[in-house]
Amino acid sequence: MPRANGEAGELALHIQVQEAALEVAAELAHLQRFGQSGAQATFTGFVRDFGDAREVCAITLEHYPGMTEAALHDIVQEAARRWPLHAVRILHRVGYVALGEAIVFVGVASAHRRAAFAACEFIMDMLKTRAPFWKKEHCTDGSAQWVAARHGDSEAARRWQVP
Amino acid sequence: MKLRILYFASLHEALGCDAETIDPPANITTLGALRQWLAGRGGPWQMLAERDDLRMARNQKVARADSRLDDGDEVAFFPPVTGG
Numbered sequence: 012m013p014r015a016n017g018e019a020g021e022l023a024l025h026i027q028v029q030e031a032a033l034e035v036a037a038e039l040a041h042l043q044r045f046g047q048s049g050a051q052a053t054f055t056g057f058v059r060d061f062g063d064a065r066e067v068c069a070i071t072l073e074h075y076p077g078m079t080e081a082a083l084h085d086i087v088q089e090a091a092r093r094w095p096l097h098a099v100r101i102l103h104r105v106g107y108v109a110l111g112e113a114i115v116f117v118g119v120a121s122a123h124r125r126a127a128f129a130a131c132e133f134i135m136d137m138l139k140t141r142a143p144f145w146k147k148e149h150c151t152d153g154s155a156q157w158v159a160a161r162h163g164d165s166e167a168a169r170r171w172q173v174p
Numbered sequence: 175m176k177l178r179i180l181y182f183a184s185l186h187e188a189l190g191c192d193a194e195t196i197d198p199p200a201n202i203t204t205l206g207a208l209r210q211w212l213a214g215r216g217g218p219w220q221m222l223a224e225r226d227d228l229r230m231a232r233n234q235k236v237a238r239a240d241s242r243l244d245d246g247d248e249v250a251f252f253p254p255v256t257g258g
Contacts, residue, residue: 073183
């Protein structure tokens with residue numbers, strides 16, 4: 012279990028890869044237990060109808076069981092070394108995810124607003140470039156294609172590098 | 175040397191294979207050499223040599239071509255990740 016630095020003490024960490032729908036309201040309630048933290052930042056990503064293709068109606072997500080969870084733990088450990096964090100919750104769907112449904116939820120609790128914002132964004136940028144998930148888009152015309160990695164995502168991850 | 179090899183996403187679809195256990199020749203001692211040896215199967219397997227965006231992992235950690243292989247290793251080949 013990673014430890015947060017500074018005044019934060021032990022970090023409450025929850026990482027889950029699941030086929031079931033994400034219960035975002037329940038996740039917010041879990042984070043609320045760390046209300047004394049002072050600050051929470053969350054990100055939720057959804058399936059949208061335009062991706063690499065037009066008229067996307069669903070995606071399927073494949074992942075590398077074992078390595079996925081290990082990669083997410085490493086990312087949170089790195090975040091906890093950079094910012095004083097009280098709690099981190101990461102949930103990610105795999106399998107079939109319909110248009111409009113949530114794909115990923117990242118929630119961070121910290122004593123400080125800047126730390127919460129930064130850690131949440133850092134975790135998402137690293138997740139998108141390091142965690143072994145792969146998206147395939149399904150379109151209304153019945154076609155399907157694997158999504159290509161975006162250069163912008165690598166750039167976003169790179170700007171967190173310590174010089 | 176027994177190795178468990180995994181292929182993910184577009185790679186497993188193109189190869190028609192998502193996992194196999196192999197015992198490569200003794201001169202295959204690194205991840206890069208294994209990749210070239212597998213590409214030598216020809217047909218769709220050539221993409222292992224041709225796709226320069228392919229990523230490799232050894233025992234569930236991203237690894238480079240010069241990583242040395244050990245008996246019982248789990249090796250994975252996959253395209254750049256696209257989660258989130």
